[in-house]
Amino acid sequence: MGFACGLVGLPNAGKSTIFNALANAGARVECYPFCTIEANVGSAAVPDTRLDRLATLFPEKKKVPTHLDVIDIAGLVQGASEGEGMGNQFLSEIRVVDAILHIVRCFEDPNVAHVTGSIDPLRDIGIVETELLLKDHETLSRVAARLHGESRGPDRHAPAREAAWNVLVEQVARGHPVRSVPIAHEIADLVRETSPLTAKPCLFVANVDDGGENEYSRAVFAAARERGAEAVMLRGRLEAEIGEACSTPEERAAYLGEYGLSETGLTALVRAGYRLLNLITFFTVEGPEVRAWTVPVGTTARAAGGKIHSDFADRFVVAEVMTLDDLLRTGSEKVLRDAGKIRRAGHDALIADGEVVHFVCA
Ligand SMILES: Nc1nc2c(ncn2[C@@H]2O[C@H](COP(=O)(O)OP(=O)(O)OP(=O)(O)O)[C@@H](O)[C@H]2O)c(=O)[nH]1
Ligand SMILES: [Mg+2]
Incomplete structure (x- = not known):
């Protein structure tokens, strides 16, 4: 998914x-x-009208949102x-x-x-909102019972975890959505795993x-x-x-x-x-398709490649990156290449919203 x-x-x-x-x-x-x-x-x-505009440059290719x-x-x-x-x-x-x-x-x-x-x-x-909170309370309380048991076991971190968790349960019981409650580091992973609705x-x-x-x-x-x-x-x-x-x-x-x-x-x-989800879109023009892809803000070039194919992440060499505006203005990747307007993004370079990316793989 x-x-x-x-x-x-x-x-x-x-x-x-x-x-x-x-x-x-x-x-x-x-x-x-x-x-x-x-x-x-x-x-x-x-x-995405940007994809529509990009696709007009490649009328023979299929547009995939x-x-x-x-x-x-x-x-x-x-x-x-x-x-x-x-x-x-x-x-x-x-x-x-x-x-x-x-x-x-x-x-x-x-x-x-x-x-x-x-x-x-x-x-x-x-x-x-109340029903979502009640559902979370039910879920979090079940975990609380488990943590209580663990507190009596050999794990010396367990009591601190239980205490922090109980603070969270208490806040939810008072009607505060989990997203508004500061989460102690002891339970951050557990909250993520539990995935409360609020x-x-x-x-x-x-x-x-x-x-x-x-x-x-x-x-x-x-x-x-x-x-x-x-x-x-x-x-x-x-x-x-x-x-x-x-x-x-x-x-x-x-x-x-x-x-x-x-x-x-x-x-x-x-x-x-x-x-809301902090997502961005980048575009590719590969094979028979002009295509838009979704990744979170802060995605590296290598991870963006992995979104397309896990192979692209494994065999990643570099990503050649153009801005959509440059490409639309000149209408050609070659012109941009000759003008030195193609950015070469290494493994850890970030991909920005609206960029057109070509992955070079080994
Ligand atoms: N007049 C009007 N009716 C709407 C509108 N949106 C939905 N409806 C009608 O409202 C009724 C319920 O719509 P659904 O989409 O089935 O509602 P639901 O939230 O999925 O309902 P449940 O599955 O029972 O939880 C249908 O008869 C829709 O045609 C709207 O904007 N205006
Ligand atoms: Mg329905």
Whole structure:
């Protein structure tokens, strides 16, 4: 799996709708709650106009975007941790994700039931956050019991580990997400392994109707600001429709134009996800493909090669790096080479966002 985002939210918030829009996947969408039972796993192509522009230089090659994985799970309700609704066992399905997209219903529609009877983003956000915290409390407490046992064994570091862990459990019990709690070094690895849900970066998604911004979406943005988090607004149903109806970027642009929009909310969502995960994109023009790749900020040239093929890391000699702007401006790698505009990046040199990279291997 690459970089993955998990969708959470109340039933009928529009998670599967947004999942379909992202992954073009045809997951089941219904106007009644708990339509989703088994998790839907999909892959979202990352829209990137830079790749589109690069591809125009190589019309004979196939354009391959980079992808983020997305996981759509069942809706959460108040009391899920005590077995209400679908319970919260399915939350384990998103333990593997790198970030959480918290989908908040910001549309009114009498045909789409709301589990608590009214549209109220702040209350809804509170319910979901509480359930995530309760799930973490459950998971962390299980580990606490184990650490307690270890404290009575021969490992002399065990008591300090247990004490630090208990501080964390206590903070979570008080309603502090793990990401806001300073983690003692004794337990840093264990926290990473345990992968608590509230340690993951979170992006709020205000799912609005075709009309766009409204009082509900503004409430979501305010809640996000208060938490030091980002929010994006998305016309979930419209975006899903556009995804189904349009197969080319031109058709999409025309459809969006009808609503006075120039960029899909999905593009904004994926971009925000990138920022959240500290990811960058680099490009390759190799064989029959022009292709975008995703790596974390701070990736070395050798590791970037390994992303493409493990062989590239093993046999890495050097990476020849061009900026996309230089390449687009001159239209030719040869011109850049003659002008000495190609950077030679060794094993440990870092790759930057938007660079076009050619790996030279032994
Ligand atoms: N009016 C309107 N309806 C929407 C929008 N987004 C989703 N819906 C509708 O809301 C209903 C629920 O959408 P789903 O995507 O199935 O919701 P969910 O969050 O996956 O729900 P569960 O799987 O039950 O947790 C469907 O009837 C959608 O068509 C929107 O932006 N506007
Ligand atoms: Mg669903």
